[in-house]
Amino acid sequence: MTEPPQPPNQPSAPSGYGHLPGPPQYGFGHPPQSGENPYAQQPPTQPMHPVQQGQQGYFPPPPGAPTVAMQGGGVPPKKKTTVLVAAAVAGVLVLGVGGYFAFVGGDEEPAKPVAQSSGPADAKPSAEVDKGDGSGNGSKQTEDLNVGRKQGEDKVLWLRTAKIDGPGMGVESEGQWVVGDTVVKSVWKNLTAYGVTDGKEKWTLAFPAPICSVTRQTTADAKTVVMFKDGESDTATCNQMKQVDLKAGKEGWSKEVPKEGLFDIMTSPSLGITADTVAVSRSGTASAFKVSTGDKLFGSATAEGCKPDSYVAHQGKMIAIATCYDDDLSGEVSDADPVTGKKTWTFKLPKKYKVAAVYSLDPLVLDIGDEDKKERSIVVLGPDGKQRATVSGEGSFATNCESGLFRSLEVCATTAVDANTLYMPTVAGSGKANEIVAFDLGTGKVKWRTPAGDGRTLTPLGAANGQLIAYRKAESDKGGEVVSIPAAGGAPTALLRNPSGVAAPIESSFSTPKVDYVDGRLFISASRLSAKGTDEKLLMVFGK
Numbered sequence: 001m002t003e004p005p006q007p008p009n010q011p012s013a014p015s016g017y018g019h020l021p022g023p024p025q026y027g028f029g030h031p032p033q034s035g036e037n038p039y040a041q042q043p044p045t046q047p048m049h050p051v052q053q054g055q056q057g058y059f060p061p062p063p064g065a066p067t068v069a070m071q072g073g074g075v076p077p078k079k080k081t082t083v084l085v086a087a088a089v090a091g092v093l094v095l096g097v098g099g100y101f102a103f104v105g106g107d108e109e110p111a112k113p114v115a116q117s118s119g120p121a122d123a124k125p126s127a128e129v130d131k132g133d134g135s136g137n138g139s140k141q142t143e144d145l146n147v148g149r150k151q152g153e154d155k156v157l158w159l160r161t162a163k164i165d166g167p168g169m170g171v172e173s174e175g176q177w178v179v180g181d182t183v184v185k186s187v188w189k190n191l192t193a194y195g196v197t198d199g200k201e202k203w204t205l206a207f208p209a210p211i212c213s214v215t216r217q218t219t220a221d222a223k224t225v226v227m228f229k230d231g232e233s234d235t236a237t238c239n240q241m242k243q244v245d246l247k248a249g250k251e252g253w254s255k256e257v258p259k260e261g262l263f264d265i266m267t268s269p270s271l272g273i274t275a276d277t278v279a280v281s282r283s284g285t286a287s288a289f290k291v292s293t294g295d296k297l298f299g300s301a302t303a304e305g306c307k308p309d310s311y312v313a314h315q316g317k318m319i320a321i322a323t324c325y326d327d328d329l330s331g332e333v334s335d336a337d338p339v340t341g342k343k344t345w346t347f348k349l350p351k352k353y354k355v356a357a358v359y360s361l362d363p364l365v366l367d368i369g370d371e372d373k374k375e376r377s378i379v380v381l382g383p384d385g386k387q388r389a390t391v392s393g394e395g396s397f398a399t400n401c402e403s404g405l406f407r408s409l410e411v412c413a414t415t416a417v418d419a420n421t422l423y424m425p426t427v428a429g430s431g432k433a434n435e436i437v438a439f440d441l442g443t444g445k446v447k448w449r450t451p452a453g454d455g456r457t458l459t460p461l462g463a464a465n466g467q468l469i470a471y472r473k474a475e476s477d478k479g480g481e482v483v484s485i486p487a488a489g490g491a492p493t494a495l496l497r498n499p500s501g502v503a504a505p506i507e508s509s510f511s512t513p514k515v516d517y518v519d520g521r522l523f524i525s526a527s528r529l530s531a532k533g534t535d536e537k538l539l540m541v542f543g544k
Helices: 503-508
Strands: 048-050 101-103 114-116 155-165 176-179 182-187 190-195 201-206 211-213 223-229 238-245 250-256 270-274 277-282 285-290 296-299 307-314 317-323 331-335 346-348 354-361 364-370 375-381 387-390 421-425 435-440 446-451 458-464 467-472 481-486 493-497 514-518 521-525 532-543
Touching (some): 155 182, 176 521, 277 307, 317 354, 421 458, 458 514, 467 514
Parallel strands (some): 270 307, 285 307
Antiparallel strands (some): 048 101, 182 190, 270 277, 277 285, 285 296, 317 331, 331 346, 364 375, 375 387, 421 435, 435 446, 481 493, 514 521
8 A cells, every 4th residue: 555645734733622643732732822911821831741541452353454554554645635534443433643642730849829819800891900910810801801792793701810829830720510500610729619690709619739630520419529639749649539519519528549459559530420429540540439428339459350440430321441461461341330340241452452532431432542553443332332333434533532641531521422423523724624523323434524614613512402512613803603513414503602802812712621511601711720820811601
């Protein structure tokens, strides 16, 4: 076979929505903001490292199945497509090499920082002006955020800023939960709740040390589990759990995660909740606890057979991703009972393949790959664990699955799955629109493609009730949009049109944002703050 040309210099990945083919880029390609902009967010300064995936094992491809490397590998280009997706194990999807890289957080430097609460900007100008020079409290602004709003566009409801004097590496602000009439945001060592209509602070819970791991999931009664460090030094470990009632704004139990063995070093833990079980996965080890009490249910050390590296919990389901310590370090995926950890089926992975990402648990859709060969594949498993389909299509796909340094896996936030369809965004080209591609989970084939249009970027937010909900990212002169696309495909319908003018450059400058669309409101927030003691945009809310 002839070698395809190497991809040209890739454009910046869409904010918070994917990895570039090739080396990761600081701040996901967003340059630092300049000028006297109190909302400018600096790119994260933490170091980047390749994701060290756990070792996995063998499931031979059928005779004659072609293979293609993720970059530079054996299928000639077609219509100048930068990266082609072709067969890799029984005709499966191959993704860009960038999926093997992710941002990872280093330990924060010890300091005695001071956090100052910032009030809401209610999209109206105020006589009391904050010049954005660090001397104010971030609660006021010089402009009406809806100035320049065009006919047919909706409104900025409010904006919260934050002024934090913190460690040189900055601080994390990953958590965002919309619960009833409240949106809760994590920033460094606090959880703070704001009213969804006016942005007024409802409550704040202070943690004794930095929050280091959160999950988007909650129990049916709005409880979640948050992890924080066991101290503020540069050697502190992320091993403390706390239950939080997000609706009431009250703390529950606090416990330390017990070690599963000598080599349980609690690196890059991730959390997942299903029913009354919270799974804590880290550095090749995993445990499960009751959300209601904190009592341990099961863990890697006592698991039968191959030892789970991760328990992934979501949508009422749980799976175990395990390494078998045989000659090949083969790997497997199995179901896991959320109360006992027991399994009823096992799926053996192809030789040298590892689970790179989990797109859904119901139905079960896995992204698996061989890092050495730079091959990636998507497989669909039935409820019995048997391979139902493999996904194939053409394109370079952007996925941001928040995997930690040592394979702490979660269900991806920027792809969507319903009963019959996987929706994935492609990487946006320079000045060119990306598209969302829908794959039939029964056949593995492409059902339809919907372009973002006009050089824009579309990213799935969720799929339900026969439609896909997606976010069309803002540009410096154009507000973002929330759109719906019928499950059968077709032109997007705008559900929310964010204003142009003053608001658009603020909305477009969020780097790696957390995005939720709930009850007709769009919530966009920062996932990391530079914490230099100046006002930074934290949470922006749009609505009718």
